[in-house]
Each structure stands twice: as structure tokens, then as C-alpha cells.
Amino acid sequence: xxxxxxxxxxxxxxxxxxxxxxxxxxxxxxxxxxxxxxxxxxxxxxxxxxxxxxxxxxxxxxxxxxxxxxxxxxxxxxxxxxxxxxxxxxxxxxxxxxxxxxxxxxxxxxxxxxxxxxxxxxxxxxxxxxxxxxxxxxxxxxxxxxxxxxxxxxxxxxx
Numbered sequence: 001x002x003x004x005x006x007x008x009x010x011x012x013x014x015x016x017x018x019x020x021x022x023x024x025x026x027x028x029x030x031x032x033x034x035x036x037x038x039x040x041x042x043x044x045x046x047x048x049x050x051x052x053x054x055x056x057x058x059x060x061x062x063x064x065x066x067x068x069x070x071x072x073x074x075x076x077x078x079x080x081x082x083x084x085x086x087x088x089x090x091x092x093x094x095x096x097x098x099x100x101x102x103x104x105x106x107x108x109x110x111x112x113x114x115x116x117x118x119x120x121x122x123x124x125x126x127x128x129x130x131x132x133x134x135x136x137x138x139x140x141x142x143x144x145x146x147x148x149x150x151x152x153x154x155x156x157x158x159x
Contacts, residue, residue, distance in 0.1 A: 029099065032095050032102070032103055033092070033095060035103045036091050036092060036095060036103050036106065039103060039107070040084075043084050044081055044084065044085075047077060047080040047081045047084055048077055048081065050073040050074075050076050050077045050080070051070075051073055051074045051076075051077035053073060054069060054070030054071075054072070054073030054074055057070055057073075082122065083118075086114060086121050086122060087110065087111050087114050087118065088107055088110050089110065090106075090109075090110040090114065091103075091107055091110045094106040094109055094110055
């Protein structure tokens with residue numbers, strides 16, 4: 001179910017919409033979206049198996065050689081997960097726009113549409129690294145301030 005023209009006009013004019021109006025797209029055929037999420041999760045799990053094996057390998061015998069293997073397996077896992085994420089990035093949008101598509105068809109169509117455009121999406125992902133670093137740094141500052149406040153109140157005598 002798509003947004004009606006009346007709802008689209010309200011969005012374009014900056015008027016507020018109720019939450020039930022915003023998420024009306026997901027009311028029809030919710031099973032498709034759930035199956036989409038489950039399929040992506042399974043694909044990520046399959047891609048994560050080399051890293052899990054590497055972690056198991058280093059836990060069983062923590063030698064330098066096994067640690068190097070684990071690092072290599074984690075790098076392979078990261079590349080594999082990035083490829084799967086980029087290849088099937090459009091599945092949710094395709095399911096929203098084309099109600100006649102099945103989940104399998106949305107995966108196939110997303111793979112075809114992303115052919116030749118994966119690098120653009122990866123560059124877009126990497127363009128947000130600076131913002132992520134700033135977010136991490138600022139959260140550490142706020143966490144440190146809260147921790148100091150907490151310690152200050154612990155040290156105050158209430159007598």
C-alpha cells in the first residue's frame with residue numbers, strides 16, 4: 001500500500017502525519033518484510049561463519065599463527081558481509097514500491113540493479129566514517145562527564 005496523494009501533499013507542505021499514516025506502507029503483506037529481514041539475517045550469518053571459525057581456532061590454540069589466521073578470516077568476513085549488504089541493499093525499497101514482487105524476486109532485482117553501482121554505495125558508506133568518529137568521541141566526553149558527576153555524588157557526605 002502506497003501513500004495516497006493527500007498524504008504526500010501533507011509531507012511536501014511540512015504538515016505533521018500521525019505514526020499510523022507514516023507506517024501505512026507496511027500494513028499490507030507484512031510477511032514479505034519479515035521474510036526479507038530473516039533472509040538477510042541468514043545471509044549475514046553465513047557470511048560470518050569464517051570469523052566464527054577463526055575465533056574458535058584462536059580459542060582452542062592461541063598461537064601467533066592462529067591469531068593471524070583469525071584476523072585474515074575476520075577480514076574475509078567483513079568483505080563478504082559488505083558485498084552482501086551492498087548487493088541486496090534495495091530489497092526493502094523494492095518490496096515497498098512493487099507490491100506484486102515476491103521476496104525472491106526483490107533479491108534478484110536488487111542484485112541486478114546494484115550491478116555496477118556497488119562502489120558508489122560503498123563510497124557513500126565510507127563518507128560517513130568521519131561523522132561516526134566524531135560521534136564516538138563526543139559520546140566518550142559525555143560519558144566521562146557523567147562518570148565524574150556520579151563519582152562526585154558518591155564522594156559527598158550526606159550527613
